[in-house]
Amino acid sequence: MATVTAPLAPAIGALRTLAATPPPGDGVAVFARMYLVVTQAVDRHLRLTRYFQDPEATGVLAVLFADRFLDALDARPAPACWRPLLALRRHPGIRPIQFALAGMNAHIEHDLPLALLDTCARTGRALHDMSADFHRVNDVLAEVEEKAREELAPAGHGDDPDEPLLHLLGCWSIDRARDAAWASAHALWELRSRPEAYAATADALSDSVGLISRCLLTPLR
Template sequence: MNAHIENDLPLAVLDTCRLTGRTPDRLHADYLRVNALLAQVEAQVRESLLPVPAGGPLLHVLSVWSIDRARDAAWASVLALWELRRVPPARAMVADALSGSVGMVSRALLTPLSPN
């Protein structure tokens, strides 16, 4: 989910802007509506998929990541890349850096935990 939200989502929003002739600010209300929908189900999904004792190492790792924070970061990337659309080399470098940093975070989230 991290890679999808923090990397793929900003690029998809920008593609949507390009294909529909709209600016990110015209998509923001819909973007926020999806945030509200995800917030309604996130806690239920975590609880049903992660029956881990409180304080467990896996729970600690997962608690540092949230859909809300990931989507906030994704929206910040949308705005930054949107502003860089007129400077293709800079936009490409920032998009590559985004992919690299998202990949690093994703790998960290997937690092196996050592047994206690």
């Protein structure tokens, strides 16, 4: 089991490598750079006394959460939720902010609820035991998402040619994504004793999340 001493060191190293992978506009690298900031922030908070109510379980969650993204890169076939980003990662008509949000969409709405269930199974916690620290992690995600929008999204308005992009990005909300992740975790929690229903629900979740990511990655130039 992961410990709180330095649980995220391997994931941080892997994300640094991905973030530095050329070309700079590669969609996976764009998301990895943003996710690296998230993971480093969570790692710092794990070292802060009393920030998390249950730092041991949160450390396990953070590792399992990161592993789902890293494993998706080598999976054959890739999970449906990650296929749009992997297939379109070098498309010249897709902006960096689209890559970043498509990655967040796949990671939060699909990977996070499954990582929560995996954490409960690994640590013996009930889902409700994870609620408080889940929302603390969400605060970190929200801060990074806001900064990413400021750094990567153009400030178009009115007759600005980038207005279609702003309209597209306005359709995705990290608050709704986090709420959906928690709701999905609850549904999966209730199905944990029914393997076939659990697997079917998880597969459907991956498909629907992938569809949203594909829409977010609509080429606009």
